[in-house]
Amino acid sequence: MTERFSIGELGRRTGCKVVTIRYYEQIGLLDAPERGEGGHRVYERAHLDRLSFIRRARDLGFSHDDIRSLLTLSTGPAAGPCQAVDHVAAAHLDAVRAKISDLRRLELILVSVLDQCGRTTVEACCVLDALRAPSAEDGVRPAFVTTV
Amino acid sequence: MTERFSIGELGRRTGCKVVTIRYYEQIGLLDAPERGEGGHRVYERAHLDRLSFIRRARDLGFSHDDIRSLLTLSTGPAAGPCQAVDHVAAAHLDAVRAKISDLRRLELILVSVLDQCGRTTVEACCVLDALRAPSAEDGVRPAFVTTV
DNA sequence: TATACGATCTATAGTCCCTATAGGTTCAAG
DNA sequence: CTTGAACCTATAGGGACTATAGATCGTATA
Secondary structure (H helix, E strand, O other), X not given: OOOEEOHXXXXXXXXXXXXXXXXXXXXXXXXXXXXXXOOOEEEEHHHHXXXXXXXXXXXXXXXXXXXXHHHHHHOOOOOOEOHHHHHHHHHHHHHHHHHHHHHHHHHHHHHXXXXXXXXXXXXXXXXXXXXXXXXXXOOOOOOOXXXX | OOOEEOHHHHHHHHOOOHHHHHHHHHOOOOOOOEEOOOOOEEEEHHHHHHHHHHHHHHHOOOOHHHHHHHHHHHOOOOXXXXXXXXXXXXXXXXXXXXXHHHHHHHHHHHHHHHXXXXXXXXXXXXXXXXXXXXXXXXXXXOOOOOOO
């Protein structure tokens, strides 16, 4: 009695959008399943497990490349060492921490700028001042933040 | 004696890559400059100021849309109120703070997972465990982090 | 003056991780 | 049998760039 689900059901069980599942298949993160008579995808337990893994890893911010490594490692020799896994996770943790400290610096600057600026004019606006000339906190040149 | 610079010089003075300057022109963030005889871009003081503004705003994590607003506001009536500017900055600060708290949650989870996992096997790896089944911190389903 | 080399030009595609749209087909309930 | 939800493919978009290719320009040196 093998369980078999449609793409919609798989999506519901993993909290993953249908389009995203198809996208994961397209980029080779999730195996292409068999097709039913009408051409609809028919998934099995293994797909559910793998997609759950992928989703949890994404929730933790791992990139697709990281996830590929983790999946390969997780299906490798069960008795083998897990150093490589730890390494991926540790590198990710470093990246998370770096991002946090970047954002904290940003937060401080924004707070200090906003604090000074109480309903003044455009001419005297502290926020705009901070952008018009090198900021008070000199040497602020992060060059890292792409999206917030 | 109007100052005039090449794109390379402008890049050097603003810490902005040449390709990025051309890109900003393409998306209408920076005005297209005049061209010299050979077709090379010739920039003036106003471009330098505007690009500096843009770069500082990017360093602070403002989006292109935010920057467009800020630029419009900064060139508006000098005696007008700067509430709108403050509003953009305050909204951005909120976004930065939200991102920080997201990342901190991630950090905690990664730390706790990595702490438990001392050179074990793939089979017993805590990191992989956290991905294979719902994590110890139950209800972890951020659905927010895209890039770190 | 010839030449070499760096700086510039345009146009296009790729990155990351999806999301959205259009237009068609299949499935399941009533 | 009909309706409507779910499914299918293919393609384009988004944000903020980055990379590549192939051509032209400008300038310093021999």
